[in-house]
Amino acid sequence: MIIAQISDFREAARRRLPRFLFEYMDGGSYAETTLRKNVDELSDIALRQRVLRDVSQIDVSTELFGQKLALPVALAPIGLAGLNARRGECQAVRAAERAGVPFILSTVSACSLDEVTKAAAKPFWFQLYMIRDRAFMKDLLAQAMAAQCSALVFTVDMAVPGSRYRDYHTGLSGAGDLKGSIWRLLQALARPDWAWDVGLMGRPHVLGNVVPVMQGKSSIGDFFAWMRDNFDPSITWRDLDFIRSEWKGPLIIKGILDPEDALEAAKLGADGIIVSNHGGRQLDGVLSTAKALPPIADAVGDQLTVLADGGVRSGLDVVRMLALGAKGVLLGRAWAYALAAQGEAGVAKMLALIEAEMRVAMALTGVTKISDINRTILAANPA
């Protein structure tokens, strides 16, 4: 299949993955309104075409949290992405490294911190959830420090999980374990390439970081039950003091959608925030990130570094997010689709596409470096 754009990776992923995995990755919560708005309202942001401004030399590199990046993007934490390709997170971290951008390993990744550390040549970022079992959390934090992770992303928009209807239709949620297992096995058998490459040769299919607290249970259903039962709804800003004091490196709070919460994060002493609605997978009906971002960036100013994600499907979208006030942009489904479609090479190609598209967007809006991207490159949107 010819890959010219990110949506081609999505189609290739749809053809290769068992249905339960594709729908898990592709879907959002409830009526998926926010998922759609993330994409539509971002691509609706009109860029301002400028001409005759010598755009022969364009520099797409930047610096975030003291780290030099070849592009102002990072690969967002995606739970279970490792099942999209054989030992998937290990492939993705290598592609990110080669492209000079951070890879963010999810708490609920398939490959463990240890396995990804061994696959990587350089430090990556780690994403942590607030989990009821604080001893387990402290242990993960210690592992991330030992792995010399160069930033901690702490996700705060998962106090309770949003319902994803597609997962009920595929048997990933709700089905009794035996029924669910048989249903998923049939879906896997309908995708022989994946079944061989990942299903058979890519085992174990576990949440690598969670295995030690699973007491021997190991089916996907068991891991999903663990996720449902172990996110902590009692968490408050005060619980984060503990994280701030334990973690000496850059601390980035992910899942901020409101200016008042952004200011709380600054008060906590966070180095950054990620304006995010979890890719439209938590509370459906909340603002798209394209709409939420500008007032948040205005509210916090230079107090911390604002990153954003949600609905980014091209390099043009990256430039739009930067223009709306982000200093860096996380790519979520974009890399998960690319990994499913073509493994490490797919993620590398996806990042190359993003870079090429960014260069065109910058050239035709008349900017030559990332720090020059701001709201002046946006056309006044007709109201």
Ligand code: FNR
């Ligand atoms: C996610 N996201 C996520 N976030 C997080 O902090 N920890 C996680 O484990 C996951 N897991 C996860 C799984 C899947 C399948 C998806 C699609 C998303 C949210 C993710 O980091 C990011 O915020 C969104 O994916 C951004 O939106 P786009 O780029 O996918 O539209």
